[in-house]
Amino acid sequence: MNAVHFEAGQPLLAELRGVIRRHGAIRVILAMGVALLRPVRHPRTIRPDELPDHLRRDIGLPPRTEVASLRGLSARCGSGLP
DSSP: OOOOOOOTTOOHHHHHHHHHHHHOHHHHHHHHHHHHHSOOOOOOOOOGGGSOHHHHHHTTOOOGGGOGGGTTBOTTTOSBOO
């Protein structure tokens, strides 16, 4: 019940009635409620200086080893390593 395929020309109400007919009104209402109450997750923002060298190369940035200001910084926490 997690994917509904719409065909061209069928109104949304007719498709919803078909889903209710196949799965039952209670299950459809519960699934809609769960979907509405599920928290929205936003991906964490990654700064370019946190990327490993192979990803930096893919987007056209120089490797961390060639950037003087980034030498010795950990990619994970951004602090100097002992």
